[in-house]
Structure formats: C-alpha cells, structure tokens
Amino acid sequence: MSVAIPTDFEIHLFHEGNLFKSYELFGAHSKKVNSLLGIQFCVWAPHAKSVRVVGDFNCWDGSKHEMTRINDQGIWSMFTTDVQIGDLYKYEIITHSGEKLLKADPYAFYSEVRPKTASIVYDLSGYKWNDQKWNRKKKRRPIYDRPMFIYELHLGTWKKKKDGSLYTYRELAEELIPYVVEHGFTHIEMLPLVEHPYDRSWGYQGTGYYSATSRYGTPHDLMFFIDQCHQHDIGVIMDWVPGHFCKDAHGLYMFDGEPTYEYSNPKERENEVWGTANFDLGKPEVQSFLISNALFWMEYFHIDGFRVDAVANMLYWPNSPQLHANEYAINFLKKLNEVVFSKDPTILMIAEDSTDWPMVTRPTSEGGLGFNYKWNMGWMNDILKYMESDPFNRKYLHDKVTFSLLYAFSENFILPFSHDEVVYGKKSLLNKMPGDYWQKFAQLRLLYGYMVAHPGKKLLFMGGEFGQFDEWKDLEQLDWNLDDYEMHQKMRVYVKELLNIYKKQRPLFEVDHHYEGFDWIDANNNEQRIFSFVRKGKKPNEMLVIVCNFTPDVYHHYKIGVPLKTRYIEIINSDDKLFGGSNQINRKSIEAQEGEYHGKPYHIEMTIAPFGISILRAVKKRGEKQKNGKKEVCSNASRRRKRIEA
Known part of the structure; x- marks a missing residue:
C-alpha cells in the first residue's frame, strides 16, 4: 500500500475553485503505481482527525487502510492493491471530537441500491457511443430557432x-x-x-x-x-x-x-x-x-x-x-x-x-x-388561474392572458406545465378545468393549443398527453388504463397532431424570443373571451392566425382582422370530432376580404368553436394552382385527416 499524491497544480486549482474536472482526482480510481494495479482513493475532509477506507474487502475494518493527509487544507489520499472494481466502500472519518462517521464517497460513480448506502468502485470507461449524428446536428443549428417541446418525466x-x-x-x-x-x-x-x-x-x-x-x-x-x-x-x-x-x-x-x-x-x-x-x-x-x-x-x-x-x-x-x-x-x-x-x-x-x-x-x-x-412561471400561474376560473368570470381576469406578452421577450422562456403543478392536492391539468366531462377535455385541448401558439419553448409533464385524471401519484405508475376510454384516446391523438403541426409550422418556433414574431389581432374582447393573434416566421409573409375561444359559445361568420389578402386554411382545430370535439370547424379555405378590421387591412369570417383554438395558415400565392379554370389551394388537409383517422 502506498500514497498516490495529487499534483500541486491540481491541489491549487481545487482550493481556488477552478478544478473543473475534480472527479478525475477525487473518488476511487483504478490506477497503476510502481507497476502495481490498484485503486487510488482521494477525499476532501478538512476537519477530520483521521480518515480510513472501509468496505467488504476489509470486513469494514479500516485499521489497515488509513489515508494520508497530504496538505493542511484537508485532502486525504491512499493507493491500495487490496481493492478491486465492484467492491463496496465508505470513508470512516474520525472527527476532532472522536466521533466515528461512515460516509459515502461524494465522488463515487456508483452506489448500492437503496436502502443500502455504500459506494461501489466503478470504472466508467468502455462504453462506445453512437450519437455522432446527433452531436453534429446540434452544432449545425442553434436551438433558439428550432422547435423544442420537452416531455418531463420521473x-x-x-x-x-x-x-x-x-x-x-x-x-x-x-x-x-x-x-x-x-x-x-x-x-x-x-x-x-x-x-x-x-x-x-x-x-x-x-x-x-x-x-x-x-x-x-x-x-x-x-x-x-x-x-x-x-x-x-x-x-x-x-x-x-x-x-x-x-x-x-x-x-x-x-x-x-x-x-x-x-x-x-x-x-x-x-x-x-x-x-x-x-x-x-x-x-x-x-x-x-x-x-x-x-x-x-x-x-x-x-x-x-x-x-x-x-x-x-x-x-x-x-x-x-x-x-x-x-x-x-x-x-x-x-x-x-x-x-x-x-x-x-x-x-x-x-x-x-x-x-x-x-x-x-x-x-x-x-x-x-x-x-x-x-x-416562465408567471405565464404558467396566470393561465392556470384563468383556466381554473368559471368561464363567465374569465372576463374579469382578462389580463391573466394578455399580461405575459408584455414581458414574453425579456428572457428566453420555456412555458412549463411541470410535475409541480399536478401533485399534493393541486389536481391534474384535466381536473383543474371547470365544467362537465366534455368541457374539461375541450378546455384542456384549448390550453395545450394556446401553449403551442404562445411564444416560447414548451414543457409538459408525463400523463398530460392523454389527460391523466388524477394528480401525479409519486409511488405509482401513470393511469395507463385510461387509454381504454375514448376521450383519453382522442386526447393523445390531439396532442400528437398538435406537436406535428408545431414542428412543421415555422412561425410557431422560429421567432420565439423576439417581438417581431408576434402580433395581437384582438386582445381586448373580454366580454366574449376570444383572443386572436398572429405568429410570424423569418420569411416575409410566413404567418399563422390563431383564434382562441375561452367560453362554451359557438359563433358563425365571426369576423377577424388579418394582415394579408390571401387565403387561409385551418390546419388544426381543437374542436375537431377526431379529437373529441363537437366538430365546429372550418373545412374550406377562407378568402380574405377588403376592409379594415381589428386594425388590420383585411378580414375573414370564420366559425369559432366552443372552448376551441383554431390555427389558420396564410397561403402563399405560389401555393395556388389552376384547375378547370378555377384557383385551388394546394393543401394536404385531406391526407392529414386520413392519417389522423388511421
């Protein structure tokens, strides 16, 4: 047994706060010293009177494996050939008061399965990674102008x-x-x-x-x-x-x-x-x-x-x-x-x-x-307070929806519906929604759609994708049996299609962190509780019109101001029957008309679904073609519906 002493430079950097690979020095490492293969232990215990290594290799008796204090700032080290990869160990620390402590290694690479607490000598080398393509992709394009929808899980x-x-x-x-x-x-x-x-x-x-x-x-x-x-x-x-x-x-x-x-x-x-x-x-x-x-x-x-x-x-x-x-x-x-x-x-x-x-x-x-x-904790708290309120009373909480856009571009935000919101009596997201069974699902679809349309990256805790009804039970698995019920099945279908739309439509993610990517159409309709706005991509005239209705009322021929004189296609509507809705959707493309409205130079008339969100895409001129003397919009909407139904 001998001492493998860290270098003076390593010691200096550690005590300076700048040893950024301290895991290469501290802990238990397989090394060769004087042609002998063994394990070097190193630990920082500045107040200890003595430190020993104990484990299954010495029957937890450290008398023969006492570490050497190598500086006056409390670094202890020891090299021994008595220990092998896979052995259990702890540090036996004798305090200045004479108390004996058994401590797991702060730098251990592996530990016993709870409730046992010993560290395990482990060699991290040897795994062959195959993620080179992923790493190249990350370097090619920054995340800021890419879609990011995080699935949080335990x-x-x-x-x-x-x-x-x-x-x-x-x-x-x-x-x-x-x-x-x-x-x-x-x-x-x-x-x-x-x-x-x-x-x-x-x-x-x-x-x-x-x-x-x-x-x-x-x-x-x-x-x-x-x-x-x-x-x-x-x-x-x-x-x-x-x-x-x-x-x-x-x-x-x-x-x-x-x-x-x-x-x-x-x-x-x-x-x-x-x-x-x-x-x-x-x-x-x-x-x-x-x-x-x-x-x-x-x-x-x-x-x-x-x-x-x-x-x-x-x-x-x-x-x-x-x-x-x-x-x-x-x-x-x-x-x-x-x-x-x-x-x-x-x-x-x-x-x-x-x-x-x-x-x-x-x-x-x-x-x-x-x-x-x-x-963005402020957005999360505000929108949940708004959604949990009675739909009639939401007109008194109008600023809970609009306020976030006053600061949405002051930071690079992620919009979180995390585990913290669905534990300890807080209810699941689905169960936070007021109303009857159908209304709860409709409003949760609306909430998810609004999150996707709002500037910022996204995060959803596990179970939210199929409408977990109970709050997170942190000792039990998710309620997978809910997949046997139609509305939960359709919620998953909706979330999958919503994320598909999110990743394909660049205005929903390209300009997340700058005000140029967002423009209100109507932020003042507190009586009807209908909000409308535009999300813009980097390319000129690449935009989406989003309309949200936070009430159970249906409106036909509802007028919305729009910025471009073109056709608009509804690419997703949360009220689609495929998602469990009442099917108050806009099947046909909508032609913008002359006439200023909502401060925009043109307007459209559309159906507004109950507790629904509609996302409409402005169709570029090159997206039109002639057929039988009439213009038709090039749309894969029918193919998309077939894919969803399948």
Whole structure:
C-alpha cells in the first residue's frame, strides 16, 4: 500500500475553485503505481482527525487502510492493491471530537441500491457511443430557432412492471423512447438522476452527485439509454440541484463532523422549507465540486442540458424576512454558466426561477446570469388561474392572458406545465378545468393549443398527453388504463397532431424570443373571451392566425382582422370530432376580404368553436394552382385527416 499524491497544480486549482474536472482526482480510481494495479482513493475532509477506507474487502475494518493527509487544507489520499472494481466502500472519518462517521464517497460513480448506502468502485470507461449524428446536428443549428417541446418525466413512476418493480434504463430505452418519438416530443427531461435515499424525494434531495441512481441499473446502462435517445433524435435534459442537498447521515451533511459542503452559519445553512442543507456556494472547494459535476454529466453521459432547480432559493439568502441577494450564489451561477458554455456552446442551461430577477438568460458579459433559458412561471400561474376560473368570470381576469406578452421577450422562456403543478392536492391539468366531462377535455385541448401558439419553448409533464385524471401519484405508475376510454384516446391523438403541426409550422418556433414574431389581432374582447393573434416566421409573409375561444359559445361568420389578402386554411382545430370535439370547424379555405378590421387591412369570417383554438395558415400565392379554370389551394388537409383517422 502506498500514497498516490495529487499534483500541486491540481491541489491549487481545487482550493481556488477552478478544478473543473475534480472527479478525475477525487473518488476511487483504478490506477497503476510502481507497476502495481490498484485503486487510488482521494477525499476532501478538512476537519477530520483521521480518515480510513472501509468496505467488504476489509470486513469494514479500516485499521489497515488509513489515508494520508497530504496538505493542511484537508485532502486525504491512499493507493491500495487490496481493492478491486465492484467492491463496496465508505470513508470512516474520525472527527476532532472522536466521533466515528461512515460516509459515502461524494465522488463515487456508483452506489448500492437503496436502502443500502455504500459506494461501489466503478470504472466508467468502455462504453462506445453512437450519437455522432446527433452531436453534429446540434452544432449545425442553434436551438433558439428550432422547435423544442420537452416531455418531463420521473423514470420510477412513468410505467412499472406488472409486479410493481421498476424498469431498468435498458428496458426504458425499449418502452419509453418509441413512445416519446410517436408523440412528437423533441426532448425528455428527467427528474434528478443523482443517487438519493428516498423515492418520494424524486431525486431532489441527493447524496451521490456523481453517482447515477442505481434504482434503474448501472451507469453504463444509463449511457445506453441516453445514446438511444440521441439516435432517435431525442435530446436529454436532467434536473440538477446545485443549491441544496439532503441531510442523511451517510451523505454530504457535516461530512467530517463540521460544516464542509454547507454554510457554517445555521441561518444560512438550514433550508427549512425542504429540510435540507444549502451548499456554501462561496467556498472554492464547493465550486470545484459542483461545476465539475455539471461537466461530468456532459462528458460521461452526453447530457444535453440541465434544468437548474430552485434558482430563487439560491439567488436570495434563505430564512430571511426580506429578500437579500446572495452574492456568493450569483457569482457561482455566472461562473457555472461561463464554464459550461465554454465546453459546449449547444448546452441547455435552464433556470427554474420564480423571481423577477433581471437578465437571467443574458450572457454574463452583458451583466446577465448566463443561462440560455428560464421557465416562465408567471405565464404558467396566470393561465392556470384563468383556466381554473368559471368561464363567465374569465372576463374579469382578462389580463391573466394578455399580461405575459408584455414581458414574453425579456428572457428566453420555456412555458412549463411541470410535475409541480399536478401533485399534493393541486389536481391534474384535466381536473383543474371547470365544467362537465366534455368541457374539461375541450378546455384542456384549448390550453395545450394556446401553449403551442404562445411564444416560447414548451414543457409538459408525463400523463398530460392523454389527460391523466388524477394528480401525479409519486409511488405509482401513470393511469395507463385510461387509454381504454375514448376521450383519453382522442386526447393523445390531439396532442400528437398538435406537436406535428408545431414542428412543421415555422412561425410557431422560429421567432420565439423576439417581438417581431408576434402580433395581437384582438386582445381586448373580454366580454366574449376570444383572443386572436398572429405568429410570424423569418420569411416575409410566413404567418399563422390563431383564434382562441375561452367560453362554451359557438359563433358563425365571426369576423377577424388579418394582415394579408390571401387565403387561409385551418390546419388544426381543437374542436375537431377526431379529437373529441363537437366538430365546429372550418373545412374550406377562407378568402380574405377588403376592409379594415381589428386594425388590420383585411378580414375573414370564420366559425369559432366552443372552448376551441383554431390555427389558420396564410397561403402563399405560389401555393395556388389552376384547375378547370378555377384557383385551388394546394393543401394536404385531406391526407392529414386520413392519417389522423388511421
């Protein structure tokens, strides 16, 4: 047994907060020292009196595997030939008070399946990736002017086996990926994949930040799953929690008997809302740990993006009656984003931020936090409050629909209907809708259509695509039996067609983050609760007209102002009978007429469906052809209907 000493430069960078591949130094690594093959252990425990490695290889007796303290800032190291890949281990830490702690390795690559808590020596090398085509595609075209509709899911409760056991990563590749592709989602976002002790924490209270949870298999199994996603043109985003961690005895909390990864001051350390501990984001070693962690998931697992959880809890000091900005967290987030984007400019850094902090998605060089996307929590809260209200009373909540367009282009937004909105007594999205059975489905179709038409990228939590009736039950699978019922079947048909339209119609995604891509037609009809607007693409005169009716009333020959004198084709109507509607649709193309209306130079007359959204495409002149002396619009509407019916 001997000591493999880290270099002075590595040690300097770690304590400076700039060792961005600290996972190559810390943890358990297979190495050759003096021609001997063994395992090098390295851990940071600045307050420890002594540190030993214990495991099944020494019957959990660390007397023969004591680590050497190699600097006065608490880095401990040891090389031994007694340990092999696959062995269980922990660090036995003797505190200055003489207490003995058994801690999992903060940098472990693999862990025992809960409720067991030991780390496992694991070799991450050896997986052969086949996602080169996906990576080339990402580099060719930025995401900002491409469609992005994220399917958010929790792997453990999306679907379970008949005996109640969990699907593995490899089994999910066979079950989940075809489902996501079939429905047309562009990305999946998985609730935290880091190792965590409690299923119902969903991964948000982690213990092993470098350890892909063993609930579903090995790290190589997860690599296979992500690789398969990429080969099927699906991006992978993971929820990531750099703000706080759980306080289980084997984890990071009071790692060496004193605050190590967390703030020393209890007022700053204790996260009273979630019962967790806040990372000390001003401590350089913690910065090295967390920034390295993001790069680790990018390098070894080819993660395409991170939804950074609870940014509001980081930006402001916790447990304070007033909002006081946390400069440590602000500087950390800027540094994190700068480092991540320097490694991969295509990465998605998504802030889950409920505050009105300015310039969250602006580059740090312009004074921003450096994210490239932010969840639009304001839009989500406003539109759900509007939809949950009685349709008659919605005329008093008119600004809940219009207000979002006052700030829609101040940030790069994602419109989220996430897991947070369908748990703990909040009801499912379907059950939030007022009215009878039919009206609930009609209004949910309207809500999804409005989300697709509104500027911003999109996110929907699992189950929303078929109208899950109950809220998310976080220990049970989704209610797949609902697929036996006609209205739920038709909801899935609608969502698939809606996403198909979304990905094909460039005005719905090309100019998401600039005011040039949106224009109100009528934002003031609070009495009838009908909203109409235009979405524009990059090309001149490439546009869609969207009309939303938030009441159960039907209107015929309803006049709408339009910007172009051309024909308009209804490419989707949520009231189509194919989707479970009453079929108040516009089958024929509509010719724009001379005459100013709604401030537009021309107008059309159309049918307005109850609780319906209609998307009409302006037909270009070159899209017309002569037949039997008459003009006909070149449309594949009939073929589209046949495809949907099939």
